[in-house]
Amino acid sequence: MSGRELRRNLAILPIGTVRELTLLTDRQIRYYEQHGLISPKRGDGGQRRFSLNDVDQLLNIKDHLDAGDSTKDIKEIFEKQARKARQSKNTDQALRRSLQDEFAKIGRFDVR
DNA sequence: ATTCTAACA
DNA sequence: TGTTAGTA
Numbered sequence: 645m646s647g648r649e650l651r652r653n654l655a656i657l658p659i660g661t662v663r664e665l666t667l668l669t670d671r672q673i674r675y676y677e678q679h680g681l682i683s684p685k686r687g688d689g690g691q692r693r694f695s696l697n698d699v700d701q702l703l704n705i706k707d708h709l710d711a712g713d714s715t716k717d718i719k720e721i722f723e724k725q726a727r728k729a730r731q732s733k734n735t736d737q738a739l740r741r742s743l744q745d746e747f748a749k750i751g752r753f754d755v756r
Numbered sequence: 757a758t759t760c761t762a763a764c765a
Numbered sequence: 766t767g768t769t770a771g772t773a
Binding site: 670689 | 760761
């Protein structure tokens with residue numbers, strides 16, 4: 645995982661900050677969690693800790709809700725997106741590997 | 757002061 | 766979803 649991705653997934657934001665960032669009520673944020681739309685980590689005394697990706701996710705949820713989608717629909721959409729993201733990531737790695745192989749065969753390029 | 761869970765008008 | 770009670 646890249647450093648950039650690591651920072652994006654750092655779960656350190658308390659719900660109060662997320663509330664201001666997303667303009668959602670804490671009630672709504674907790675409700676979306678119950679329905680599996682987000683999965684913030686828990687820290688000190690069971691308090692939720694959100695990452696920047698969680699904030700991003702919540703903003704997307706708000707848009708989908710405005711668009712008239714149910715929480716159930718949104719969950720499916722996210723799962724579908726996650727599947728595709730994992731796929732393209734894999735084909736990306738596969739492409740890099742095969743290119744490395746080709747260069748290695750040709751010889752003049754050090755793979756390392 | 758903040759956040760958490762559970763529950764109700 | 767809003768709101769409130771009783772906690773940690």
